[in-house]
Amino acid sequence: MGDELHFKSAGELSDLLSSGSVSSVEIVQSLVERVGSVDDRVKAFNSFDAEDALAQAQASDDRRAKGESLGELDGIPVGLKDNLAVKDQPLTCSSKILESFVSPYDGTCIQKLKANGAVLWGRLNMDEFAMGSSTENSGTHTTSNPWDLERIPGGSSGGSAAAVGACETPISLGSDTGGSIRQPASHCGVVGLKPTYGRVSRYGLAAFASSLDQIGPIARNIDDAALLLNAISGYDPHDSTSYNIDVPDFRKAAADDSDRKWTIGLPKEYLEESSDSAAIKPVLDAIEFYKSQGFEFKDISLPHTEYAVATYYIIATAEASSNLARYDGIRYTKRADDFDGKDSIDVYHQSRALGFGEEVKRRVILGTYVLSSGYYDAYYLKAQKCRTLIRSDFENAFESVDAIMTPTSPTPATLKGAHAEDPLAMYLSDIYTIPANLAGIPGLSIPCGYVDGLPVGLQILGKPFKEDEILRVGRVFEAAHGYKDEHPEL
Amino acid sequence: MSEEQSIDIEKVADLARIALTSQEKSKLSGQLDSILEYINKLNELDTDNVEPTAHPHSVFNVWREDKAEKELPIEEALKNAPKQRQNMIVVPKVVE
Numbered sequence: 001m002g003d004e005l006h007f008k009s010a011g012e013l014s015d016l017l018s019s020g021s022v023s024s025v026e027i028v029q030s031l032v033e034r035v036g037s038v039d040d041r042v043k044a045f046n047s048f049d050a051e052d053a054l055a056q057a058q059a060s061d062d063r064r065a066k067g068e069s070l071g072e073l074d075g076i077p078v079g080l081k082d083n084l085a086v087k088d089q090p091l092t093c094s095s096k097i098l099e100s101f102v103s104p105y106d107g108t109c110i111q112k113l114k115a116n117g118a119v120l121w122g123r124l125n126m127d128e129f130a131m132g133s134s135t136e137n138s139g140t141h142t143t144s145n146p147w148d149l150e151r152i153p154g155g156s157s158g159g160s161a162a163a164v165g166a167c168e169t170p171i172s173l174g175s176d177t178g179g180s181i182r183q184p185a186s187h188c189g190v191v192g193l194k195p196t197y198g199r200v201s202r203y204g205l206a207a208f209a210s211s212l213d214q215i216g217p218i219a220r221n222i223d224d225a226a227l228l229l230n231a232i233s234g235y236d237p238h239d240s241t242s243y244n245i246d247v248p249d250f251r252k253a254a255a256d257d258s259d260r261k262w263t264i265g266l267p268k269e270y271l272e273e274s275s276d277s278a279a280i281k282p283v284l285d286a287i288e289f290y291k292s293q294g295f296e297f298k299d300i301s302l303p304h305t306e307y308a309v310a311t312y313y314i315i316a317t318a319e320a321s322s323n324l325a326r327y328d329g330i331r332y333t334k335r336a337d338d339f340d341g342k343d344s345i346d347v348y349h350q351s352r353a354l355g356f357g358e359e360v361k362r363r364v365i366l367g368t369y370v371l372s373s374g375y376y377d378a379y380y381l382k383a384q385k386c387r388t389l390i391r392s393d394f395e396n397a398f399e400s401v402d403a404i405m406t407p408t409s410p411t412p413a414t415l416k417g418a419h420a421e422d423p424l425a426m427y428l429s430d431i432y433t434i435p436a437n438l439a440g441i442p443g444l445s446i447p448c449g450y451v452d453g454l455p456v457g458l459q460i461l462g463k464p465f466k467e468d469e470i471l472r473v474g475r476v477f478e479a480a481h482g483y484k485d486e487h488p489e490l
Numbered sequence: 491m492s493e494e495q496s497i498d499i500e501k502v503a504d505l506a507r508i509a510l511t512s513q514e515k516s517k518l519s520g521q522l523d524s525i526l527e528y529i530n531k532l533n534e535l536d537t538d539n540v541e542p543t544a545h546p547h548s549v550f551n552v553w554r555e556d557k558a559e560k561e562l563p564i565e566e567a568l569k570n571a572p573k574q575r576q577n578m579i580v581v582p583k584v585v586e
Contacts, residue, residue, distance in 0.1 A: 100570075101570050102569065102570060104562055104566040104567060104569055104570070105562060105566075197546045197547060198546075198549070211544060211545050211546070237554060240552040241545060241549060243549065304535070306531075307532055307535060309528075310528060310529045310531050310532050311532065313529060314532075325507075328507070329572065330572075330579065330581055331570075331579055332571055332572075333570075334572065335572035335573070337582065343582055343583065343584070344582050344584050346582075347582055348507040349507055349508060352507055352509070353508055353509040353510065356508065361508055361510070361518070362518060362521065362522070364506050364508065365499070365502050365503060365522065366522055366525060366526075368502050368505050368506040369522070372502065379529070381542055384542030384543055384544060385535075385537035385540040385541070385543075386532050386540075387542070387543040388540050388543040389535065391543055391546060423521055423525065424525055424528055427525075438546070439546060440545075440546020440547055441546075464547060
């Protein structure tokens with residue numbers, strides 16, 4: 001592939017910036033051109049402001065010229081999922097109800113990116129309010145998979161993954177509630193990391209399911225994912241669920257190639273389930289590679305795996321119905337009041353009817369039902385108890401293994417429209433990613449091969465707050481294969 | 491759990507404050523019934539002696555000092571309000 005700047009990783013660009021052989025303005029110009037030449041087909045962006053990005057890049061170059069560079073991210077563009085709050089920028093969650101919303105503040109991740117000098121680069125498409133696995137539930141448009149434009153990019157962070165895969169940005173942020181970083185990363189042939197719940201502050205992330213949501217990096221290689229994770233991690237008083245624990249240098253940890261004996265668990269429930277799946281071959285080949293590198297593999301059981309999707313769809317929808325109650329047409333969303341009736345309750349009903357898309361309505365109604373009087377114990381409380389069982393499965397497994405390997409998704413990217421009339425089938429496609437959110441553990445998806453020209457991801461799950469270990473394990477594979485340098489023809 | 495019981499879509503949509511068309515109602519109630527049927531799978535699990543999980547890594551007693559911090563100015567906070575007057579959000583009449 002070419003030497004053009006847009007193909008380069010964040011790490012390479014960072015080196016070029018510090019050696020003075022390229023400027024941040026040149027990097028942003030090359031991305032503006034790249035977006036201009038491919039995004040009419042990929043459609044990863046909801047919006048981007050080239051002038052604003054160039055101004056940020058110029059400010060970065062000026063800092064550097066004065067010897068005041070803010071570090072390795074200074075001048076590097078970072079794409080943002082459209083559910084992250086950036087002061088004075090739109091934040092739509094790809095929903096009509098927020099189409100004219102402008103954020104009055106910076107979320108913590110954004111403050112940190114700004115403090116590190118990153119160039120905030122565009123707003124990336126997503127399933128509306130992050131509800132979906134294909135980006136087809138976006139209220140704006142459907143994003144395409146850069147490897148096959150007829151197919152979905154995955155979701156809900158489909159824009160974030162497609163933009164990185166299509167080299168429209170070197171790195172991006174997504175959010176992951178049930179697989180929304182890892183699954184699109186696997187479909188778009190890139191690296192995606194869901195950090196441990198509590199590792200990254202959720203302040204300024206539009207809430208979907210608060211006990212499951214995490215912000216995380218999407219990148220074309222592990223070093224870049226670690227670079228971005230370094231910038232956004234850490235305790236934040238504005239998020240009482242963020243965890244006050246040391247943040248290691250993930251970049252350094254991922255590059256550590258000293259000898260270590262690794263034991264990896266292979267959960268039989270995942271592999272039996274997927275034994276006839278199309279996506280399994282590259283995953284099995286990757287496992288063979290690890291064996292050849294001296295990794296020890298152990299068969300393990302996560303016996304409650306088959307209950308994870310049902311548990312998730314109770315907890316996530318219940319939390320969503322509560323979180324989305326704020327979109328009522330009164331305080332800061334589109335208000336429907338051009339109709340008869342016009343009392344407050346009518347305004348709620350009509351504003352939400354007009355502003356929410358079909359999947360959001362479906363989930364808010366399901367969530368309302370499982371929380372409603374007479375059903376709370378039977379559904380919500382029951383699911384919270386099942387969540388304990390799923391979490392215990394992982395705790396038990398991690399007593400004897402360092403990490404767990406599985407496919408990221410049962411299939412490579414499907415054709416657009418494949419699950420249009422069958423929401424349950426779409427929900428079931430998240431079976432391998434959902435358990436990590438319920439257990440709160442970190443999960444990494446790395447490209448491990450292709451099936452019929454479509455990328456396939458290997459998922460590596462780690463112990464709580466051991467992102468450094470799964471990044472390091474992932475890098476062993478990455479370093480011996482060329483996937484990180486392969487780009488789709490566009 | 492509610493055996494074989496159909497979701498009362500009128501009631502739940504009202505609780506959720508979403509006006510649905512009759513077409514949406516019939517489509518959604520069919521889909522929700524099949525999702526609930528799938529979810530009822532959890533009844534296979536005996537959870538009588540299991541504690542619920544609200545958050546994966548429990549943190550307790552998160553306090554902060556009770557002091558005022560610099561927060562959003564009123565104009566900023568109201569910037570997105572669909573209707574406003576004199577630093578207040580204008581809403582339809584609530585009390586007759």
